[in-house]
Amino acid sequence: MAAIAGSGTGSRDTRTSRADWESAGRSWSLLDWSHRDDYVEDMVRGSESLDGIVLVVSACEGVASRTRQELLLAHRAGVQSLVIFVNKVDLIEDDELRGLVGTEIRELLSQCGYSADLVPLVFGSALKVLEGDTSQDGGEAVKRLLRCMGNAIEQGRVTDGPFLMSIQDSFGIPTKAASPANRLREAFAALGPGTLVTGRIERGVVEPGAEVAVIGFGSQQVGTVAGVATPFEVGSRGVAGESASVLLRGVEYEGVERGQVLARPGSVASHTAFEAEVYVMRPDESGQSVTFSNSGKRVGYFYFRSAEVLGDITGLRQGDIEVDYAEGGSYAMTVRLARPVALEEGLRFSVREGGRAVGSGLVTRIVGPLPA
Template identity: 30%
Template structure:
C-alpha cells in the first residue's frame, strides 16, 4: 500500500494512575521508530541516571503529562505515528480521577479505545469509571490491555480471570462481545505490544500494534443516514473564484452556489434527494465537488462542496440530510452532559450551545439525574459539579436538526460554551444514553496472582 493511501485510525488510551499507560504509549512510539534519535538518547541518559538497566520509555511522554496535570497545558495530548500499514492519531488522556472529564475529550472522536489495567490489581474503580464513559460516548471498539503481566509471572489463570471479569462489565455497558479484545502485555519489556512474547505461548491473539493495524477504521457513521453540516457557502464572483474545475457546466458562473462542509455520516451521491434543515426544503444533489474535481460519491469524513438543483436559502449552520431519513428539528433537548468546568451548573443558566457549525443561545432547565460513576447509580442532583455526568433539559433559541447520539455521534453531540469567555463548559449528548445500557452496581474486583 502506498504512502499516500494509508488509512487513519483515531484511538484513545485510558486507565487508572500507575497502570503503565505512559510506558505503553512510549513503547508504541519507540518500537514504531516514531521518536527522534536525540529524544531516545535523552531517555537513555535519564534512565541511567535513575539506575535503570533498560530505557524508561514513560519518559518519552511523562514530561508533557506532568505539565498537563499541573494545569500548564490543556487536558488531552495527541500523538501522531505510523507504520507502513496505517497512520495513527492517539489521544493520550490522564489517569487521575479528577481528570475523568478529559477522557470525554479524548474519546469523543475515537474509533477505538485502549483501556489499561494492572495485572496485579485487575478491574478497579477507575477502570469501571472509564469503561462507563467510553460506553456513554459510543466508542465502537475497545481493547482491554492487561499490563505488567511479567509481574504476575505470566500466569494464564490470573489474566483469564481479569478478562472474564471485564467481559461481564463490558457486556452490561452495552459493548458487543466482538467489539472487545483482551491483550496481555508488558509495556516495560515489550511483551505483545509490537512483538509477540515467548512468555505467553497460551495467548493466540494479536499483538497490540497488530490489532491496531488490522481493526476496521469505518465506524457506525459510515452506515448511518447522510448528514452534512454546512460550513461555508461558496458564491464565486468571477470564473477564477469557482471551486469546480468544470464550473462552466453550470452556465453563468455568477449563478454558481456551492455548500462546503465535511460529510458527518453516510454517503452522498449526485441524484440523491436531500432535505435542508431546519428550513425543511427538499431538493436533489446536482454534483459533489472537491478541489480536484467532481466525485461519484463521498462518504463520512470527506470534505466536499455540494451543488443542488434548486436555489434554496441556505447558510452556514444548516444541515443537508437524507430526505428519507432526516434528523428531527427541535428547540427542546433531553440531553446528557459531562460537566467540565470548575463552576457548577445549576438550573436557569443561560449559555451558548454549539451544534455542528451552528451556535445558538440555550437555557438550562431541570437537572434530572446524575450518574454516580463509582456505583453507577442514578441520583437526583441540585447541581452538576466538575466531572459529573448527568441528564438535563435544555431549550434553545433556535430550532436544531439533531439525532440521538446513540444513532449518529456527529449530529447527536454538542458543546456548551460560556458566553463571556468562550470557554467550553460541557460536552453534551442528545438523547438518553444513561438508560440505554444495564449499568452494573457492584464492587470492583481485585484478582491477585
C-alpha cells in the same frame, strides 16, 4: 486512553499527542490523552469525531479506579467501538494470572454498560515492541491490535442509513480561499462553479448526482451533488466515518454556515425544543461547581455535531420528581434553543458554561415550539 479519530480530526491541546499513518484503504489518526482533564473535556464535548477508543490497562495493576471512571464516561458519551490493550504482559509469565486480568476487565465492561464478550482484548508489551521484538507479545500484538481497531471502526459506522453530514465549513467555487478549498479548487475546476461544504459524514453514502438538502438555523436549501472528495480520491463517493468535501449545485453559498447539516431531503428537520436525558458533571469532574435551574434563563451553549446554540431549561426532573435545580448526576430536561437546529431522537450533545464542558446528554423526544 487513546482515541481512534476520523480523518481530519485534530487535538486542541498541546498535552494531547497525535500520531497519523496510513494502511491499505484507510487513513489513521490516534490521539493520546496524557492528562485526565483533557480526556474528560473531549468526552463531554462530544465523541462524534471519534471512531473508537483504545483503553490501555496494565497487566500488573489490573483494573484501577480511574479505569472505571474512564469507561463510564466513554459510555455516557456514546462511544461504542472499544478495544482493550492489556500492556506489560511480559512481566506476567503465568497464563492463569493473565486470564484473571481478562476476567476482571470483562466484568468491569459489563458494569459500565458494554457487551463484554463483544469488546476485544489484546495482550501485549509496548516495551517489547519498542525493542524490536516480533513475538506474540511484541510485534504480533500490534498487528492484532490494528486488526481489532479496524474491525471496531467498521462495525461502528452506519453506512446503510439516510445520508447525513455535519457542515464544518463552506466555500464558494471558484475561490482563492485558504485550505481546504484552495487545494480542492483545481480538482473541482472542471465541474464548474458551486458551493463547497466540508465536514464528517455521520451516516450513509453520498455520490455525485444525489439530491441533498442543507438544513438548520431556520433555513433549508435543496441542491444536487456535483462532486465528492475524500482523503483518498476525488470524484467517487463518501461514506460514513470519512471527512469529505462536497460540491453542490443549486445551493447559495451565503445561506450555508457551520452547524448546519447536509442530508437526504426529508430525513431530518430543524427544531428548537426537545426533551433529553442529561448527565451534569460533578465539581471533581468538571473543575467547577455547576447548577442548572428550570428558571427559563439561558444556561449556556448546547453543542450538536458542529452546531453551537444558546439554550435554556424549561423543565427539570430527577426520576419522576420535578426539581428546581440540577447539580451533579442524571436528570431529565426540557430544553428550548435560541435557533432551530437539525435534531432527531438519539442525537448526543454536550453543554458548556463559562467555556468549559459541564454536561452531556441524549435527545429522547422532539417537542413542539415552546413559548418564549
